[in-house]
Amino acid sequence: MKRxxxxxxxxxxxxxxxxxxxxxxxxxxLTNELxxxxxxxxxxxxxxxxxxxxxLLILFVGIWQIRKSILKDLKxxxxxxxxxxxxxxxxxxxxxxxxxxxxxVKKRELSREQSxxxxxxxxxxxxxLERMIDNILNAxxxxxxxxxxxxxxxxxxxxxxxxxERFKHFKNAKRLTSKIDKDTTINADRLLxxxxxxxxxxxxxxxxxxxxxxxxxxTHNSEEIRFGVKDEGPGVHKADQPEIFKKFYRSGNEDTxxxxxxxxxxxxxxxxxxxxxxxxxxxxNTPKGANFEIKLKHG
Numbered sequence: 153m154k155r156x157x158x159x160x161x162x163x164x165x166x167x168x169x170x171x172x173x174x175x176x177x178x179x180x181x182l183t184n185e186l187x188x189x190x191x192x193x194x195x196x197x198x199x200x201x202x203x204x205x206x207x208l209l210i211l212f213v214g215i216w217q218i219r220k221s222i223l224k225d226l227k228x229x230x231x232x233x234x235x236x237x238x239x240x241x242x243x244x245x246x247x248x249x250x251x252x253x254x255x256x257v258k259k260r261e262l263s264r265e266q267s268x269x270x271x272x273x274x275x276x277x278x279x280x281l282e283r284m285i286d287n288i289l290n291a292x293x294x295x296x297x298x299x300x301x302x303x304x305x306x307x308x309x310x311x312x313x314x315x316x317e318r319f320k321h322f323k324n325a326k327r328l329t330s331k332i333d334k335d336t337t338i339n340a341d342r343l344l345x346x347x348x349x350x351x352x353x354x355x356x357x358x359x360x361x362x363x364x365x366x367x368x369x370x371t372h373n374s375e376e377i378r379f380g381v382k383d384e385g386p387g388v389h390k391a392d393q394p395e396i397f398k399k400f401y402r403s404g405n406e407d408t409x410x411x412x413x414x415x416x417x418x419x420x421x422x423x424x425x426x427x428x429x430x431x432x433x434x435x436x437n438t439p440k441g442a443n444f445e446i447k448l449k450h451g
Contacts, residue, residue: 165215172208246277246284253277279318283350287416290347291399294423301341301427308336308345308379312368315349319357327363328353332370338377340448344424351417352381352444360385360441376450380432382443387436396434397422418444 253274257267293299309332316328338345349368356366360383370379388396395401399419421444425432430448437443 162219165211168211169208246281249277250274250281283354286347287351287420290420290424291416294420294427299427301344303339303341305337305339306342307334308332308338308370308377309334311342311346312349312370315346315353316368319353327365328357328368329366330368332368332379336370336372336377338379338448339450340428344427348421348424348446349381351421355417355444356381356383356385356442359383364441372450374450376447378445378447380443380445382437382441382445384437384439384441387440387442388434393434397432 253270256262257270262270290299309330312330312332316330319328353366353368356364360366364383364385366381366383368379368381370377372378396418399416401419422432425446425448428448430446432444432446435443435445
C-alpha cells in the first residue's frame with residue numbers, strides 16, 4: 153500500500169512540475185505577443201515567474217521530505233516484517249526443543265548423567281525463551297515511556313559474575329570472563345543493568361564465533377564508571393555501525409541470515425543506558441573484535 157502511495161505521489165508531482173513549465177512557457181509567449189517593448193509587462197511577467205519559481209522550490213522541498221518519510225516507513229515496515237518472521241521462529245524453536253527434551257527423558261530409560269544433560273539443554277531453551285519475551289516486553293515499556301528506574305548501590309563485579317555463571321552452559325561460553333575489580337560499586341537500577349549486560353553477552357556469544365574470548369569489564373574514576381562487553385570476533389561491519397542501536401535492525405535479510413535474533417537486544421541496551429542518562433558507543437576492539445562501552449556518571 154505504501155509503495156502505491158509513493159508511486160501516486162511521484163506521478164502527481166511530475167504532473168505539477170510539467171504543468172508549471174508549460175504555463176511558464178505560454179506566459180512568456182503571450183507576453184512577447186502583446187508587447188515586446190513594454191517594460192511594465194515584462195516586469196510583471198518577471199515577478200510572476202519569480203514567485204512561481206519560489207513556489208516550485210517549496211514544492212520540491214516538500215516532495216523530497218515526503219519521499220524521505222515514505223522511504224523511512226518502507227524501511228521500518230520491512231524491518232518489522234523481518235522481526236515478525238524472526239520472533240515467530242524463535243518462539244517456536246525453544247518450545248519445540250524443550251518439549252522434545254522432556255519427552256525424551258520421560259519415554260526413555262536414561263542414566264542420571266544423560267537425564268541431567270538433557271534437562272540442562274531444556275533449561276537453556278527456556279532461558280532463551282524467557283529472555284526473548286522479556287526483550288519484547290521491555291521494548292513495549294520503553295516505547296510507551298512507562299519504564300521507571302529504581303536505583304540502589306550494588307557491587308558490579310558480583311552482578312557480572314552471577315550473570316556469567318548463568319551463561320556458562322551456553323555454547324561458545326567457555327572463554328567468557330570478567331575483569332572487574334572487587335567492590336566496584338555502581339548506583340543504578342540493578343535489574344536493568346543486569347538486562348544490559350545479559351543482552352551484550354548474548355550478542356557477543358552469537359556473533360563473536362566459537363571459543364572466542366569475551367570479557368565483561370569495568371573501570372572507574374571519581375566522576376564516572378565505564379563498563380561493557382568486548383570480544384575478539386569479526387566485529388561489526390562499518391556500514392552497519394550507525395544502525396546497530398536502532399529498533400528491529402539486523403544486518404542482512406531474514407531469509408539468508410544464519411544467526412538467531414529479534415533486532416531488539418542492542419536497541420533495548422541503548423534505551424536503558426539513556427534512561428540512566430548515560431551513553432553507549434561501539435568501537436573496534438584491539439587487536440580485533442567488537443567493544444560495547446557504557447559510561448554512567450556516579451550518583
